[in-house]
Amino acid sequence: MSTTTKPVNQKAWFLILPVLLCVAFSAIMPLMTVVNYSVQDIISPERRVFVGTEWFAAIMRDEELHGALWRQLTFSLSVLAVELPLGILLALSMPAQGWKSSVVLVIVSLSLLIPWNVVGTIWQIFGRTDIGLMGAALQGLGIEYSYTGNALHAWLTVLVMDVWHWTPLVALLGYAGLRSIPDAYYQAASIDGASKLDVFWYVQLPKMRGVLMIAVLLRFMDSFMIYTEPFVLTGGGPGNSTTFLSQFLTQKAVGQFDLGPAAAFSLIYFLIILLLCFILYNWMQRVGTQAKEGGHE
């Protein structure tokens, strides 16, 4: 949301009312139920004991959780570091009009449309050295590749899979953002004798800022909740090298049928994502406005 001054109009609430109704219907009740679970020990549906913040305290001290959290943070930051520049580059490289742009758009968005469990399954075969294309190719290059045996290989495979799966999201947003820049801006830039890099830095990037911010937040929070793909591909292994937060949570919730601690865990999880996104969002807003003030606008 832009930080420039806008006219105050309280009636704008009526415009956002439908959205609030739609979202609140599915958001508030389930959230309250989870909060309710998190302070109880549910022995059976009829026998519940109020335990206060006991689950929260227990979870905060959990060593395994700290491990999973660090793995998660490293993974999410790596995802952003690769997918954001790659996506912007891809958006800049995609043809602007004509049949080529249509074909490229469809090809680029294909990977987004595959259900996540199928993505995991396909990469599971794709990476096998006996029957998979990537595995066989890597072995042909003389690399002892094994995503089931080697922790680093497993981690990299999950990362490459995520890059393959989700870079198109950044690219599509960036591409649509680029296409909405009025021609007048480019004409003005060419009159000023701006180089390609200048155009990118002072015209394209500031104009894409809004959509790129969405891309960063989306990729950050979705990669923070990544579950299905690594679960299908590696099952969290070898060891726990690819056991990320949500899989750890699911092990707690489903594996032990322990609703109280699982609910407390998911609330903490939610608060961590919320906090990180809030920091990221505010930081990007500040960087954006500073660039605007210092830039050519």
Place this chain on the structure above:
Amino acid sequence: MNNSRFQKRSVFLLLYIVFALLPIYWMVNMSFKTNNEILVSFSLFPQHFTWDNYKTILTDVSWYSGYINSLIYVGINTVISITVALPAAYAFSRYSFLGDKHVFFWLLTNRMTPPAVFLLPFFQLYTTVGLMDTHIAVALAHLLFNVPLAVWILEGFMSGIPREIDETAYIDGYSFPRFFIRIFLPLIKAGVGVAAFFCFMFSWVELLLARTLTSVNAKPIVATMTRTVSASGMDWATLAAAGVLTIVPGAVVIWFVRNYIAKGFAMGRV
């Protein structure tokens, strides 16, 4: 345009396309093989080409009804998401009002909830209101993550449109609905196209909620697919064929919205 730079971009684009298509090629390749061939031998092309996997899916009602169910609730969801998000995004991008920044950020927080533990409350809520196993239930549940997404994307595009355009239109005597539909929407076509595609996509691939809220009548394809995993082992070939078929509707959608995304502002000017 600088020629050598143009070349570099084309090479990069080509490399990326190869990278993007290789796993999909492998899936298509698998979908024309038998399970035995997939697991025993490595081959770039099917040695014993077969349509059987596709036949299984397209002739078995429990398979293909999954596609129909998914299309129904995804369609409902996309239409509702975009319809309610448009006015809201306009409000956020043009006016400041009490609590606007908080509400805007709160919307996005609805995408941050790890689904595993929220499944049971969802199940209870939809059982209480009597919507279990209906397309509406899944469509409504998916609004939770699609509406915030649509609002954020559309707001991003709307903020890029100078406010002078609104003011000029009002001075010219346009009413708000007429201005919004005739002038404003064409300006943010690219945003609407992307938002609609993303709503379609996220609803299409979502598994956990869709599976929890349906049993028979509205069972989505993503849930039907999980039955290829059974005690007797994976049915890789059928899964691959089903995976290829799940790409098709989305590819059709992006084909239809491509002009909105590709042309955008420059062509939509009044």
